[in-house]
Amino acid sequence: MLRESQRRQADLETKIDGLLALPARMDELSSKVDALSRSTADLNAELAAQKEAAAAKNQAHAARLDKLENSQQSHHVDVQQVVESNAELRDRLKNLEIKSLMCDLLVSGVPELESENLQDVFRSLLRRLEIVPTHNDLIEATRIRSTKITNKPRMILFRLQTVQCRNEILSAKRAKGAIHADEISLAGNHPHTPLFINEHLPPSLVRFLATVKTRAKECGYRFVWIQNGTVHVKKSEGADKLIMNSEADLDLIVPVPRD
Structure with a gap:
C-alpha cells in the first residue's frame, strides 16, 4: 500500500515537472515558429x-x-x-x-570591199527602196565588229539624222520584201545573198527579244517583231498583237490550241 502511494506520488511529481516545463517548451517552439516565419518571409521577399x-x-x-x-x-x-x-x-x-x-540602222549581208564607200552603199540602198535621198539624211556610216567568230561580212551601222528617216527605210523594206546584195548596184561581183535591215538594239533588248522568240515558237505564235524598241507578238495574221515590256509579260504568251 505504501509502495503504491509512493509510485503515484512519483508519477504526479513527474507530471507536475512536465507541466512546469511546458511554458519553456512553448517558448522554444514559439521561437522556432518565429524563426521559420522570418525565414519564410525572407524567402518570399527573395522570390x-x-x-x-x-x-x-x-x-x-x-x-x-x-x-x-x-x-x-x-x-x-x-x-x-x-x-x-x-x-x-x-x-x-x-x-x-x-x-x-533610235536613229540607227543595222544592215547585214553587204559584202566588204577594200575601197568601199559606205555612203554610196547607203544611197544605193535608198534607190533600191525607191526613197529619194537628201544630203543630210546620213550622219555616220561604219562597219561594226561582230561578237561572234564568222566569215560573214561585218554589219554596217548607219546613223541617221532623224527617227522618221529610219522608220521610212524600215517601212519601205517591209513593203519591198527581200533585197539581195547584187541588187544594190555596187562595184564588184556580189552574190545573190539577202540583205537584212534592222533597228539597232542594246544588248539587253537583244537578249530579251531572243527569249520572246523562243517562248513564241514553243507556244505556236507566228510573228515576233520589234518596233521603236518594243517587242510585239502575234499568233496569226488577224490576231491581236501582244506587247512585251518585260519577262513578266511572257506569261501572256500561252500555247495555241491545236485543231
Missing part, C-alpha cells in the same frame, strides 16, 4: 525580388525584340526601296539606251 528581376529582364528582352523587329521591318522597307530604285534605274537606263540608238 518576389527574383520575380521582379525576371519580369524586368523579360520586359527588357521584349523591348529589344520589338526594337529588332522594327529594325528588321525598317531594313526590309529599305531593301524594298533599293530594289524598286534599282528596277527604276534599269528601266531608265534601258530607255536611254534605246533612245540613243
Whole structure:
C-alpha cells in the first residue's frame, strides 16, 4: 500500500515537472515558429525580388525584340526601296539606251570591199527602196565588229539624222520584201545573198527579244517583231498583237490550241 502511494506520488511529481516545463517548451517552439516565419518571409521577399528581376529582364528582352523587329521591318522597307530604285534605274537606263540608238540602222549581208564607200552603199540602198535621198539624211556610216567568230561580212551601222528617216527605210523594206546584195548596184561581183535591215538594239533588248522568240515558237505564235524598241507578238495574221515590256509579260504568251 505504501509502495503504491509512493509510485503515484512519483508519477504526479513527474507530471507536475512536465507541466512546469511546458511554458519553456512553448517558448522554444514559439521561437522556432518565429524563426521559420522570418525565414519564410525572407524567402518570399527573395522570390518576389527574383520575380521582379525576371519580369524586368523579360520586359527588357521584349523591348529589344520589338526594337529588332522594327529594325528588321525598317531594313526590309529599305531593301524594298533599293530594289524598286534599282528596277527604276534599269528601266531608265534601258530607255536611254534605246533612245540613243533610235536613229540607227543595222544592215547585214553587204559584202566588204577594200575601197568601199559606205555612203554610196547607203544611197544605193535608198534607190533600191525607191526613197529619194537628201544630203543630210546620213550622219555616220561604219562597219561594226561582230561578237561572234564568222566569215560573214561585218554589219554596217548607219546613223541617221532623224527617227522618221529610219522608220521610212524600215517601212519601205517591209513593203519591198527581200533585197539581195547584187541588187544594190555596187562595184564588184556580189552574190545573190539577202540583205537584212534592222533597228539597232542594246544588248539587253537583244537578249530579251531572243527569249520572246523562243517562248513564241514553243507556244505556236507566228510573228515576233520589234518596233521603236518594243517587242510585239502575234499568233496569226488577224490576231491581236501582244506587247512585251518585260519577262513578266511572257506569261501572256500561252500555247495555241491545236485543231
